[in-house]
Structures are given as structure tokens and as C-alpha cells.
Amino acid sequence: MTNVGEALFGTELGEEAIREARRSIPLVIRLGMYRVLSPGWVEKLPVNRRFDQATARMTAVVHELMAGRDADTDHGDLLSTLLLARDAETGERMTREQVHDEVMTLLTAGTETTALILAWACHELGHHPGVAERVRAEVDEVLGGRPVTFDDLPALAYTGQVVSEVLRMYSLWILMRRTEQELDLGPVRLRPGDEVVFSPLALHTDPRYWDHPEVFDPDRWTTERVRSLPPGVFIPFGNGIRQCIGHLFARAEVVIGLATIFARWRLEPAGPVRVRYTTIACPRGLPMTVRPRD
Ligand code: HEM
Structure with a gap:
């Protein structure tokens, strides 16, 4: 968590964000998986309040960090890369909400x-x-x-x-893809929208x-x-x-x-x-x- 946190937020200004990530992200990962796999009513259980609180704490810290940065200065960390990035076609930058979502994805996928x-x-x-x-x-x-x-x-x-x-x-045992267009995969015909599950571990x-x-x-x-x-x-x-x-x-x-x-x-x-x-x-x-x- 510290490695990814330092790459994202830098070491000095990002200290608080890194501390919060160490506290909140493991909860977000564990409880998030539980929430995704459970029926809707589970969202009302106390366990979800912990998920919501952890997400809210992390979100607040990331927004605070972004608010302290002007739009054009590169601080040499991944957060700057995200804030300064421009869409290759439209030239637009990401909204702060999108940058926040990318940060949460990197913290949860990369630890x-x-x-x-x-x-x-x-x-x-x-x-x-x-x-x-x-x-x-x-x-x-x-x-x-x-x-x-x-x-x-x-x-x-x-x-x-x-x-x-x-x-x-x-x-990983499984990864998934959704078919976009009809194709034949070996003896099987896949139609658009079909879910394909495949196994890196089986291949390995x-x-x-x-x-x-x-x-x-x-x-x-x-x-x-x-x-x-x-x-x-x-x-x-x-x-x-x-x-x-x-x-x-x-x-x-x-x-x-x-x-x-x-x-x-x-x-x-x-x-x-x-x-x-x-x-x-x-x-x-x-x-x-x-x-x-x-
Ligand atoms: C040994 C460590 C890691 C393993 C085994 C791993 C494995 C994977 C796998 C299997 C996928 C799905 C790819 C697919 O569907 O084809 C994935 C996606 C992803 N990983 Fe990693 N990962 C690791 C470390 C990291 C780190 C350090 C970061 C970031 C700091 C990261 C960020 C991501 C993100 C953002 C995605 C989603 C990419 C997308 O959908 O475009 N991962 N990872």
C-alpha cells in the first residue's frame, strides 16, 4: 500500500493520504467483494456502513489532495499524471471525479x-x-x-x-470477457454479448x-x-x-x-x-x- 501510495501521491504532501489508504483500502477491498456478491438487501447491514465510511474517508482525502494542487503543476507523481492527462482526440482533461475513481482503482487493484x-x-x-x-x-x-x-x-x-x-x-483462476461481435472460438460459436470465462491458471x-x-x-x-x-x-x-x-x-x-x-x-x-x-x-x-x- 505504501509503494502504490507513494507512486500516486508523492512522499511528502501525500503522507496523510498514504496513511488513510493503509487504513481504509483493505476494508474497501474485503467488504466491497462481499457487497458485490450479495443480494441488494445486504447493503443495509451494518457491515456496509463500514464500507461506506472507509470509502468516504478515502474519497475525502483524495479530493482534499486534488484541491491543494493547481491544474498545471506536475508534482512528479501519478496523481499529477492523471490530473494533467488529456484525451488524445478531444484534448479534454478528466473531471476530478474521474481522477478520484482512477486513484481508487489503482489503490484497490495494485496492492x-x-x-x-x-x-x-x-x-x-x-x-x-x-x-x-x-x-x-x-x-x-x-x-x-x-x-x-x-x-x-x-x-x-x-x-x-x-x-x-x-x-x-x-x-487467477478466472478472467472474463464479453463478446462484441459474432466469432467462432474452436468448435463454439460466440454471439455478441456472450460472457467468456477463461483461466490463466489452467493455461499456466x-x-x-x-x-x-x-x-x-x-x-x-x-x-x-x-x-x-x-x-x-x-x-x-x-x-x-x-x-x-x-x-x-x-x-x-x-x-x-x-x-x-x-x-x-x-x-x-x-x-x-x-x-x-x-x-x-x-x-x-x-x-x-x-x-x-x-
Ligand atoms: C503481481 C501483481 C498483479 C497481478 C498478478 C495483476 C493482475 C491483473 C489482472 C489479471 C488484471 C485483469 C487483466 C485482464 O482482464 O486481462 C489486472 C487488471 C488491472 N490491474 Fe493488475 N495486477 C497486479 C498488480 C497491479 C498493480 C501494482 C496495479 C497498479 C498500481 C494494477 C492495476 C490494475 C488495473 C487498474 C487493472 C484494470 C485494467 C483495465 O481494466 O484496463 N495491478 N491486473
């Missing part, structure tokens, strides 16, 4: 997703000491004890392979494309092996025009997170992992023992 992948990466590395050792060796060689920066990402190639492998194994674990898909193997992401993958079989961030807008940001966050952790700590599994299955596998309790590296 738990990345945190889950970082958590599962720590889990897999805890269970594969040989892989963890290679990550540590790479991090030591590239960073030599200094903090990781964005420019280090290309050199942290093996750590990037680990992240790809975690994204492959811990993907299909033995036609992956050797031993159940095995955690970051070496399947070497440049040569990636070249032999058919297009479209790896879609952890979706694909096409609605592909995740934060995919590069998310990858950078996870690689930087792992490099920071593995430069200083050893993680060892410390008990059974509890998992809650929603549209993705969420760890609910992933105990690990953390020891400083010698």
Missing part, C-alpha cells in the same frame, strides 16, 4: 495482488533452499551490500525468473506447454526456454487491451522486495500454511522464521 505474489515467492524460496541460495548469490553480486534501485532490475535476472515462476503457479499448468507444471522451476524462464513458449500461454496479468496496467510496476516491486529481503535475511518455513481460495490462492497464515544472514 493485495502484488503482496500475494511477494508472499508466495517467500514461501517457495523457503521450500527450495537451492533456489534461495542462487537468489542470495545474485543479490550479493549485483548489490554488494548497497540498497537495491530500479536500475538494478535488469541485472537481477535470476530473481526475475523466480518472480515469473511464482506468477505462473499462483495466478497445462502439460502441453509446460514440462512438469507442478514443479517450481525458475530455470524454465531462461531466455532460450521462453522463446519456445507458444504466444498467449503465460497471462498472469491478462492480455490485450485490458491487460493489467500495473504489470511492470508490480514486477519491479516484487523483484525489489525480494532483493531487499534476501540481502539481509534467511526465511525458513515454520509450520503449516493456511490457504483461502477465492479467485486466487490467498495465504492466510504463512509462518516463517526470519534470521539475519551471517
Whole structure:
């Protein structure tokens, strides 16, 4: 939340907004999902008052932040990018309401997703000491004890392979599209308006494309092996025009997170992992023992 908050609001002026996001957005995500999946009368239950209060608090903070900015100054954060953006055809800017909605979308879409992948990466590395050792060796060689920066990402190639492998194994079960025009998909004729549900996870674990898909193997992401993958079989961030807008940001966050952790700590599994299955596998309790590296 802090990562996305700082990218959105900057670090100094945005401090209060980041604090509020840490407090409100997890509630908005959890209660929002409950609300979407429940019948209409549920909206009157007390649980929804908490959702409404959290949304109202966050909305107020974002509007306050926008009010404090003049329309033409670039503060070098994502909020400025949104406020200054112009429609390519009409040249118009977004309304403040639209900018607010974009901010809420980025805060809700860009936090738990990345945190889950970082958590599962720590889990897999805890269970594969040989892989963890290679990550540590790479991090030591590239960073030599200094903090990781964005420019280090290309050199942290093996750590990037680990992240790809975690994204492959811990993907969403379903994504959806609505057909706009009639088309034949294999033996099935789709009509306009038909809902299509497809599964990134099923593609990512299909033995036609992956050797031993159940095995955690970051070496399947070497440049040569990636070249032999058919297009479209790896879609952890979706694909096409609605592909995740934060995919590069998310990858950078996870690689930087792992490099920071593995430069200083050893993680060892410390008990059974509890998992809650929603549209993705969420760890609910992933105990690990953390020891400083010698
Ligand atoms: C590892 C972390 C992440 C994963 C696995 C992930 C995955 C996804 C997926 C599967 C979609 C749907 C794509 C589709 O329907 O084709 C999506 C959409 C989206 N994601 Fe992410 N995401 C991650 C991180 C982020 C971050 C960090 C941000 C922003 C800061 C973000 C913002 C969005 C937004 C705004 C959309 C909607 C895009 C649209 O409909 O045009 N995501 N993401």
C-alpha cells in the first residue's frame, strides 16, 4: 500500500493520504467483494456502513489532495499524471471525479495482488533452499551490500525468473470477457454479448506447454526456454487491451522486495500454511522464521 501510495501521491504532501489508504483500502477491498456478491438487501447491514465510511474517508482525502494542487503543476507523481492527462482526440482533461475513481482503482487493484505474489515467492524460496541460495548469490553480486534501485532490475535476472515462476503457479483462476461481435472460438460459436470465462491458471499448468507444471522451476524462464513458449500461454496479468496496467510496476516491486529481503535475511518455513481460495490462492497464515544472514 505504501509503494502504490507513494507512486500516486508523492512522499511528502501525500503522507496523510498514504496513511488513510493503509487504513481504509483493505476494508474497501474485503467488504466491497462481499457487497458485490450479495443480494441488494445486504447493503443495509451494518457491515456496509463500514464500507461506506472507509470509502468516504478515502474519497475525502483524495479530493482534499486534488484541491491543494493547481491544474498545471506536475508534482512528479501519478496523481499529477492523471490530473494533467488529456484525451488524445478531444484534448479534454478528466473531471476530478474521474481522477478520484482512477486513484481508487489503482489503490484497490495494485496492492493485495502484488503482496500475494511477494508472499508466495517467500514461501517457495523457503521450500527450495537451492533456489534461495542462487537468489542470495545474485543479490550479493549485483548489490554488494548497497540498497537495491530500479536500475538494478535488469541485472537481477535470476530473481526475475523466480518472480515469473511464482506468477505462473499462483495466478487467477478466472478472467472474463464479453463478446462484441459474432466469432467462432474452436468448435463454439460466440454471439455478441456472450460472457467468456477463461483461466490463466489452467493455461499456466497445462502439460502441453509446460514440462512438469507442478514443479517450481525458475530455470524454465531462461531466455532460450521462453522463446519456445507458444504466444498467449503465460497471462498472469491478462492480455490485450485490458491487460493489467500495473504489470511492470508490480514486477519491479516484487523483484525489489525480494532483493531487499534476501540481502539481509534467511526465511525458513515454520509450520503449516493456511490457504483461502477465492479467485486466487490467498495465504492466510504463512509462518516463517526470519534470521539475519551471517
Ligand atoms: C503481481 C501483481 C498483479 C497481478 C498478478 C495483476 C493482475 C491483473 C489482472 C489479471 C488484471 C485483469 C487483466 C485482464 O482482464 O486481462 C489486472 C487488471 C488491472 N490491474 Fe493488475 N495486477 C497486479 C498488480 C497491479 C498493480 C501494482 C496495479 C497498479 C498500481 C494494477 C492495476 C490494475 C488495473 C487498474 C487493472 C484494470 C485494467 C483495465 O481494466 O484496463 N495491478 N491486473
